[in-house]
Amino acid sequence: ELSHNVAANVTEKTAARFGRCCRDAAKHCVGRTAGQRRVSPQAVCGYGSQDALPFRAIKEGELYFQEEREVNLVELALATNIPKGCAETAVRVHVSYLDGKGNLEPQGAVPSAVSTLTDDLLKYYQHVTRAVLGDDPQLMKVALQDLQSNSKIAALLPYFVYVVSGVKSVSHDLEQLHRLLHIAGSLVQNPFLCLGSYVRSLVASVTYCVLEPLAASINPLNDHWTLRDAAAMLLSRIFWTHGDPGSGLYHQILLSLQKVLADPVRPLCSHYGAVVGLHALGWKAVERVLYPHLSTYWGGLQAVLDDYSVSNAQVKADGHKVYGAILVSHGGGDGAGGRAEGGTRRFIIAGRQVGRRCQGRLFQTSFPQHHGPGHVSRYAQKLPMIGRTARPPRRWARSEYSLGLLL
Template identity: 25%
Template sequence: MSIVPKENVEVIAQSIGINNLSPDVALALAPDVEYRLREVMQEAIKCMRHSRRTRLTADDVDGALNLRNVEPIYGYVSGGPLRFKRAIGHRDLFYIDDKDVEFKDVIEAPLPKAPLDTGIVCHWLAIEGVQPAIPENAPVEVLAAPPDSKKYEQKDDGIPVDIKLPVKHILSRELQLYFDKITELVVSRSDLVIFKEALVSLATDSGLHPLVPYFTCFIADEVSRGLNDYPLLFALMRVVRSLLQNPHMHIEPYLHQLMPSVVTCLVAKRLGNRFADNHWELRDFTANLVASICKRFGHVYNTLQSRLTKTLVNAFLDPKRTLTQHYGAIQGLAALGPSVVRLLVLPNLESYLRLLEPELLLDKQKNEMKRHEAWRVYGALLNAAGQCIYDRLKMFPLLPSPAPQSFWRTSQRVITMPNKRKGSVEHMEEQPPLKKIATDGHTDA
């Protein structure tokens, strides 16, 4: 049995001019009316929940009707309560008391006073470049290009396909000139003083946010095709640091485009094409840049540092990677902090030293360049482990300083104790350090 009685159906039929509706038809229509009402109310409740509200309003019902391609009911607002009156002759039938208003009285009535309170409605104009389909935003058809500017393409079956033109991003003439000047300095004049002034401008100017996507694409393109140009790569990383330092730029949506370029300058196999290119300095600079990115945006992107450390650890433990890639990975992990070194580098230190030992020895590695790279990696490991140990030592209380060196005064002469430490150091210098490293490794094992 339907919760909508047939009397309601009869009254509604009489209100729209149907006076001879039979009781059987009203009884058959009542279940369908109940089904439609439940359907609309379920959609309205969905609209309410998507709006993060707990009170159902007339706007939710209008939204549900729009979803069902039904014209909304006009004249109902959520401003105040509705007044219902009991229908004469029916015990459980109510109707809304609508007062009849003369059109002439409405026209001749004086204008109401301006409201004192100001209402503000907030809505998303665009979310990361995508405009949500809400009533406050203009429909997509209004923003589309005119019909005459559309292009059509014929398929094999002869059906025309509508090709939408890309949306144009309008920049002022001043911003275009600024972007062209910065890119010119980065590509060809990164060693001049004016380039340093341009970096200061990138880090402080408050009107450069519209250029962030253009700088991001420029950096990604130049890094991908300029790995043999060391000055260009260093200039690009300095531009990235200046962009990150600018407090007026909202750069979080573009980090997924910047990070591959930055990580490439850290763990790439080859950076620069000349022997004089100091790619070690570039990797050190990029490691500090990566650490600053994780420190600043780690709370916004929870997986940023975990994904980065996974990439660096894979590069560090992969024996097929070159020593320059291992160096960049170690420097990147060390820049992330002593905790990362303690958890990811130190447990793998013994096995990695076994891999590195043949590259350090003169009798096993005849290539001087390879040995130099191996010693660079060994120095990076020493630096990372030393920072980790120093961080752990800070947890202990300070130890008392040792007593001053003892001496005796006999017949106006000073007799000092022999410096055993100096002799031991000299003795260590006489021993080949590479052999000592190998011996320590076997002893720990």
């Protein structure tokens, strides 16, 4: 038997050694886990079953072991369903909306659970959408003003973005397209909203209005050119206010405009949208995309403008639109005269389609004059003048600058 003092001394040393062993074991586990993370080993197959492991006890004592079934090598050799190798590790992503609640719709579906919002937000969403898409212009103006200044509608951002994405379904209605662009503009101007990942969704919807041949553009009486101008300005505003330089949004927009401009199959209204889009993004975009492509593009445009057949009247009118947009982006008309009294500086492209049996139709397009910096003239390219000059041009009774074209 040990004395009390010896037992106390042995107990103290034993406790110290036991604590040291526990700490060493913990260090070993932490180091092993960290090492495995650095090495990043492949997933181990065969040990991830959710079924309970069967255990059996031996007859000689209370000893349990995992039961393993016997494998018949003959059946395995003659089997036709040869197991394949381990599949590659994959990651599946599921999107949750708003406050983190998982959506019940299939992956990629638009959230229809508007009822998850509070009653006040739900009423606000319904009233604003009905006011903007309704028939009362004064009510629409009030709704848009509140939409661009309300600080408590962050939860409604994905729903309004979804409303704006409906431009494809109303491409036949210019008025509805203008109203959807107004909603997008109000969201962009709201200083309390962080668009975040919704910027690309808005850019896609606005770019559709700029570049695509809308169903409303089939009728020449529909002024879809104004819609493209407004959408181009909104596209520029979205980029300059919410575009992250590191996100690649600028290059994505330029690539979309360049593809449309370089595609000769696209209609002239799409080419017009590409030109006004480049002009809205600034002179650097014009210098980077339009100027290098202008010498190639001008041949096709000149062929359209030199076609004097009456059947080509509408296409030729669209060609004048594209030509005027190129002049505006180029800075054409600078220094042609002073500012008109009481008005903005503008210039006009006008002309008449002349046929053998009829006078044809009159073309007249007014463009705002370029007020960009003076360095644009450094990249000036001499654009060929269109039209015949054998007869004196008609004097248009307007205070703005005019480019008379006798076609």
